[in-house]
Amino acid sequence: MSGDTVSVIRPRTHEEAAVAVRACGARGVVARGGPDRALGDAARNAGGAVLDMTGLDRVHVVDAAEGIVLCDAGLGLHRLAELLLPLGWSVPAFPAARHVTVGGAIGADLHGCAPDAAGSFSRHVVALELLTADGEVRAVRPDSELFGATAGGLGLTGVILTATVRLLPVETAYLTVGTERAADLDDLLARLAAPGTGRPHGYAAARIDLTARGAATGRAVLTRAGHAPRAALRGAVPRARRRPLSPRALQLLPPVGPLGSLVPAGIRYLAAPRAHPGRLRHLSVFRHPLDTVSLGGRCYGRLGRVRYQFAVGHGQEEALHRIVRRVADRRCPSARAVLQRLGAAGPGWLSCAVPGWSLALDLPVALPGLAAFLDGLDEEVAAAGGRVGLARDCRLRPDLLTAMYPRATDFRALRARLDPRGVFISDLARRLAL
Amino acid sequence: MKDAFGLPQSLLVLGGTSEIALATARRLIARRTRTVWLAGRSSPALEEAAEGLRRLGADVRTADFDALDPDSHESALGKVFAEGDIDLVLLAFGILGDQAEDERTPARAVRVAQTNYTGAVSAGLVAAGALQAQGHGSLVVLSSVAGERARRADFIYGSSKAGLDAFAQGLGDALHGTGVHVMVVRPGSVERPQTPFATTPEAIATAIELGLRRRAETVWVPGVLRVVMAALRHTPRALFRRLPA
Numbered sequence: 001m002s003g004d005t006v007s008v009i010r011p012r013t014h015e016e017a018a019v020a021v022r023a024c025g026a027r028g029v030v031a032r033g034g035p036d037r038a039l040g041d042a043a044r045n046a047g048g049a050v051l052d053m054t055g056l057d058r059v060h061v062v063d064a065a066e067g068i069v070l071c072d073a074g075l076g077l078h079r080l081a082e083l084l085l086p087l088g089w090s091v092p093a094f095p096a097a098r099h100v101t102v103g104g105a106i107g108a109d110l111h112g113c114a115p116d117a118a119g120s121f122s123r124h125v126v127a128l129e130l131l132t133a134d135g136e137v138r139a140v141r142p143d144s145e146l147f148g149a150t151a152g153g154l155g156l157t158g159v160i161l162t163a164t165v166r167l168l169p170v171e172t173a174y175l176t177v178g179t180e181r182a183a184d185l186d187d188l189l190a191r192l193a194a195p196g197t198g199r200p201h202g203y204a205a206a207r208i209d210l211t212a213r214g215a216a217t218g219r220a221v222l223t224r225a226g227h228a229p230r231a232a233l234r235g236a237v238p239r240a241r242r243r244p245l246s247p248r249a250l251q252l253l254p255p256v257g258p259l260g261s262l263v264p265a266g267i268r269y270l271a272a273p274r275a276h277p278g279r280l281r282h283l284s285v286f287r288h289p290l291d292t293v294s295l296g297g298r299c300y301g302r303l304g305r306v307r308y309q310f311a312v313g314h315g316q317e318e319a320l321h322r323i324v325r326r327v328a329d330r331r332c333p334s335a336r337a338v339l340q341r342l343g344a345a346g347p348g349w350l351s352c353a354v355p356g357w358s359l360a361l362d363l364p365v366a367l368p369g370l371a372a373f374l375d376g377l378d379e380e381v382a383a384a385g386g387r388v389g390l391a392r393d394c395r396l397r398p399d400l401l402t403a404m405y406p407r408a409t410d411f412r413a414l415r416a417r418l419d420p421r422g423v424f425i426s427d428l429a430r431r432l433a434l
Numbered sequence: 435m436k437d438a439f440g441l442p443q444s445l446l447v448l449g450g451t452s453e454i455a456l457a458t459a460r461r462l463i464a465r466r467t468r469t470v471w472l473a474g475r476s477s478p479a480l481e482e483a484a485e486g487l488r489r490l491g492a493d494v495r496t497a498d499f500d501a502l503d504p505d506s507h508e509s510a511l512g513k514v515f516a517e518g519d520i521d522l523v524l525l526a527f528g529i530l531g532d533q534a535e536d537e538r539t540p541a542r543a544v545r546v547a548q549t550n551y552t553g554a555v556s557a558g559l560v561a562a563g564a565l566q567a568q569g570h571g572s573l574v575v576l577s578s579v580a581g582e583r584a585r586r587a588d589f590i591y592g593s594s595k596a597g598l599d600a601f602a603q604g605l606g607d608a609l610h611g612t613g614v615h616v617m618v619v620r621p622g623s624v625e626r627p628q629t630p631f632a633t634t635p636e637a638i639a640t641a642i643e644l645g646l647r648r649r650a651e652t653v654w655v656p657g658v659l660r661v662v663m664a665a666l667r668h669t670p671r672a673l674f675r676r677l678p679a
């Protein structure tokens with residue numbers, strides 16, 4: 001997959017983007033949010049063109065009273081947050097996956113880790129401008145079919161040029177971050193489902209220790225974080241009290257923390273405090289468990305790793321148990337797993353966010369028999385009515401797609417109408433015949 | 435499109451009745467492959483091979499292809515690629531010839547060379563061009579351990595495979611960085627199972643599947659041949675001549 005020939009175009013204006021789409025060759029074009037992070041093939045287009053959207057990164061309008069922003073789709077969420085924090089607003093789904101662009105967050109329907117209150121990123125989008133295959137720009141509203149196809153639509157309906165996003169109010173730029181240990185999977189699920197986890201834009205995600213087997217299968221370190229109210233800063237560092245909304249650079253965290261992500265999960269579990277009520281962390285230094293999962297990619301060898309992420313609904317805890325047990329039984333030391341609870345369903349037809357549980361696994365490609373093993377998990381997920389996330393996918397069994405995404409048929413039909421020449425195409429679309 | 439494990443969804447076999455190629459096709463159909471093109475000289479055997487793969491659930495089509503007619507390669511393969519992306523091209527045609535007979539009849543020896551070498555050069559270049567245009571895909575070339583060092587017993591065949599092998603390696607280097615991957619497979623003998631380092635079509639299929647996942651450039655089957663041939667390559671001629679065939 002890697003090293004495929006593509007021509008990368010980096011438009012600086014909407015007109016340049018439109019020209020690139022009109023002029024694309026027989027092998028089509030797809031938008032890409034940033035550098036190729038080589039996990040999935042949704043933003044790749046072998047032999048064709050890729051639009052690198054990072055040149056389109058302006059903020060057009062901020063309504064600080066209402067908490068609404070209109071910005072270009074190539075803008076990184078961390079940049080947006082940096083800008084808005086001093087005004088008392090935060091970005092939905094932040095601070096997980098902070099490198100993600102606004103367009104990528106819609107295209108993949110980024111599900112934040114704020115369960116009930118916030119839901120997936122697209123739920124906060126009030127409007128967007130979409131450059132379609134005919135070279136026209138359409139205004140798309142959340143109640144339309146085109147919105148349903150575009151949210152989580154992986155860039156296959158067109159290029160998102162701008163988005164109007166509803167923001168979340170915050171009082172400070174600080175998070176209260178607490179960690180606790182869960183002794184096994186049931187304990188973990190109970191803790192994640194406990195009331196309070198879902199308070200307004202609170203984040204909860206757990207790093208599962210896959211070296212634990214037997215009764216301890218699924219034991220984990222759970223991290224909770226929530227935006228600290230102003231009152232919480234009392235008694236904290238004086239600097240924080242004086243400037244509760246100080247922006248500070250929210251740039252990307254270093255790829256691998258000093259030791260951080262290389263610590264095996266078993267040791268991490270034992271080293272974690274049994275329960276830590278929470279301390280104040282500035283947003284700029286908060287490291288989400290998923291970030292550590294994805295970025296510690298060096299221990300996977302030359303062939304790298306596969307990201308396997310799926311969601312199953314509430315009531316499917318049995319399936320979740322079976323899957324965690326199967327992964328733990330594979331005894332793969334470098335495997336990583338992060339569990340989150342998802343809130344409201346995403347509005348997108350191909351959105352992976354369903355109310356329930358999301359598990360993200362990182363496994364080395366070189367693991368013998370992994371292809372067949374994951375095919376087996378696909379079946380388990382499909383049988384439980386769940387979905388394998390497409391944003392980072394690079395191997396899903398194509399025949400299970402319609403079982404997991406009932407609206408895939410509508411998606412294909414809409415694409416056939418909107419883009420009869422197949423201008424928008426990616427490697428993922430070829431692989432899954434989307 | 436190949437997936438993260440290098441498993442192809444569409445396969446083009448050049449030399450559609452080859453036992454090794456069909457074993458590989460069966461293996462890949464059990465994984466992700468849904469579309470198979472069997473290209474070869476049209477014969478009942480080719481249709482039978484296609485039918486056999488269809489029974490496994492694949493969409494199988496045949497295409498006319500003759501290695502000895504290089505002028506037709508462009509259009510023959512062009513037709514296949516026009517129908518959609520091909521993730522894997524398996525260059526499997528080849529003839530062993532009959533060493534003694536070929537030595538007596540140089541015209542027959544030339545046919546071996548034309549099939550195994552010049553035919554493959556032509557088909558290989560056409561396939562590589564098409565793969566490069568689509569920006570992805572693998573070209574798997576069935577070379578042979580016999581090409582590693584010419585032996586008295588089969589040097590006509592061996593020299594044709596040596597040429598093919600060198601060609602495929604160079605092609606792989608030429609395509610490096612284009613997204614197209616070339617893999618040279620050097621199997622031991624399938625025909626004579628009693629010889630040391632013999633192998634089976636199924637073992638070769640397994641090795642090809644593994645090589646695809648690793649994006650390997652050279653695959654020996656069985657794997658120990660890599661070491662054995664490294665030693666044999668440096669054996670002095672006088673000694674090499676005396677080794678049992």
Ligand SMILES: Cc1cc2nc3c(=O)[nH]c(=O)nc-3n(C[C@H](O)[C@H](O)[C@H](O)COP(=O)(O)OP(=O)(O)OC[C@H]3O[C@@H](n4cnc5c(N)ncnc54)[C@H](O)[C@@H]3O)c2cc1C
Binds near residue numbers: 034
């Ligand atoms: C460290 C890390 C943590 C993550 N955490 C989470 C998480 O908590 N929750 C979650 O849901 N996901 C998570 N992800 C996955 C994340 O959703 C995707 O990686 C994200 O969509 C990538 O955005 P990007 O801007 O890099 O876009 P890309 O990866 O380039 O693109 C994503 C998709 O959107 C399309 N796209 C991009 N820009 C546009 C545009 N302007 N117009 C139209 N289509 C466009 C692309 O074609 C592609 O299909 C995480 C990933 C990483 C690496």
Ligand SMILES: NC(=O)c1ccc[n+]([C@@H]2O[C@H](COP(=O)([O-])OP(=O)(O)OC[C@H]3O[C@@H](n4cnc5c(N)ncnc54)[C@H](OP(=O)(O)O)[C@@H]3O)[C@@H](O)[C@H]2O)c1
Binds near residue numbers: 452475479502621623
């Ligand atoms: N078998 C071994 O022990 C062994 C060992 C090492 C390497 N190899 C190599 O691996 C490859 C496949 O081996 P195999 O055992 O599977 O071979 P096989 O069963 O004998 O098949 C050879 C194939 O080549 C085709 N072919 C021959 N001449 C052709 C031509 N002029 N045009 C088009 N197709 C032609 C044949 O087609 P027809 O049906 O039309 O004749 C047949 O499909 C060969 O290149 C062989 O040299 C084999």
